[in-house]
Each structure stands twice: as C-alpha cells, then as structure tokens.
Amino acid sequence: MEIVWWVLIIACFALAFIGIVFPIIPSVLVIWVGFLVYQFLLTSENIGWIFWIAMVIWTLILIFADIIANSYFVKKFGGSKTGERIAAVGVIVGSFIIPPFGIIIVPFVLVVVTELIQKKSSQDALKAALGSLIGFLSGTFAKIMIQLIMIIWFFIAI
Numbered sequence: 001m002e003i004v005w006w007v008l009i010i011a012c013f014a015l016a017f018i019g020i021v022f023p024i025i026p027s028v029l030v031i032w033v034g035f036l037v038y039q040f041l042l043t044s045e046n047i048g049w050i051f052w053i054a055m056v057i058w059t060l061i062l063i064f065a066d067i068i069a070n071s072y073f074v075k076k077f078g079g080s081k082t083g084e085r086i087a088a089v090g091v092i093v094g095s096f097i098i099p100p101f102g103i104i105i106v107p108f109v110l111v112v113v114t115e116l117i118q119k120k121s122s123q124d125a126l127k128a129a130l131g132s133l134i135g136f137l138s139g140t141f142a143k144i145m146i147q148l149i150m151i152i153w154f155f156i157a158i
Contacts, residue, residue: 005042009034013151020143021100023092027143028059031150038158051157058150065142070135077131078124079111086114087132107132 012034019025035055039047074084090107097106111132115125 005037009037016147020140022095028062047157058146062146066139069139073131073135077127079128079131080118083111083114083128086110
C-alpha cells in the first residue's frame with residue numbers, strides 16, 4: 001500500500017506543475033494534498049513544525065507573488081484596473097483555448113481590446129497587454145520556483 005501512497009504523492013506534485021499551464025488546477029493545494037497524504041497515511045511521525053510553518057509561509061508568498069506580479073506589471077505598463085481583471089480572467093479562459101498557448105494569447109488580446117474600449121490609443125493598449133504578458137510570465141516563473149522549493153524541502157524534511 002505504501003507504493004500507492006507514494007505514487008499519489010508524486011502525482012500530486014506533478015499535477016501542481018500542470019496547474020501552472022492549466023490555472024483551473026489549484027497548484028499549491030495539490031502540493032498540500034501530497035504533504036498531507038504523507039503525513040497522515042505514510043508516517044506516524046510529524047514532519048516537524050518548522051516544515052509546516054515554512055510551507056504556510058511559502059503558500060502565502062506563492063499566492064501573493066502571482067497577484068502582485070500581474071498587477072504590478074499591468075499598472076507599470078499603463079494598464080487599467082479593468083485590464084488587470086480581464087487579464088486574470090483571460091488566463092483562466094485561455095487555459096481551455098489552444099492550451100498551453102491560450103494562457104498567453106487570450107489575456108494579451110483581451111487586454112488590448114479592453115484598453116481600446118476604454119479609449120486608449122492602440123500603442124497604449126499594446127503596452128498594457130505587454131505588461132500583462134510580462135506579469136504573467138514573471139508570476140509563472142515565481143510559482144515554478146516556489147513550488148520547487150516546497151517540494152525539495154519536503155523531500156529533505158522526510
């Protein structure tokens with residue numbers, strides 16, 4: 001039975017990275033499922049409070065890093081609040097339209113259209129969409145790095 005639990009744990013960790021391309025999958029929660037499967041189904045010893053506190057902190061950083069990166073770059077490149085929100089929706093919708101390219105193309109196009117509707121010049125609309133793209137890519141890079149840290153720390157802790 002131990003092999004089954006390990007397969008489930010590894011599957012959770014892999015699914016977390018798939019969740020980066022398909023944002024409908026809650027990556028960090030899937031990682032936590034892997035941690036909890038180990039803690040409650042594979043071992044009778046506690047991994048340690050330092051591990052659990054660190055994982056809560058990394059989880060919060062992961063959530064805020066994504067939000068902050070997207071918001072920061074859209075604002076920095078002159079995008080509107082509506083453009084920020086549309087970019088977030090576009091990432092989710094885009095994950096179902098020509099995946100994985102849709103998560104890049106759909107938000108970009110939606111931000112351009114949104115900014116044009118708000119009477120911005122085409123140059124400003126493209127600039128805001130570029131900000132959305134840079135924000136998404138930097139947030140994605142941050143998510144990959146943080147998830148790697150969490151998973152590596154897990155294997156070191158056990």
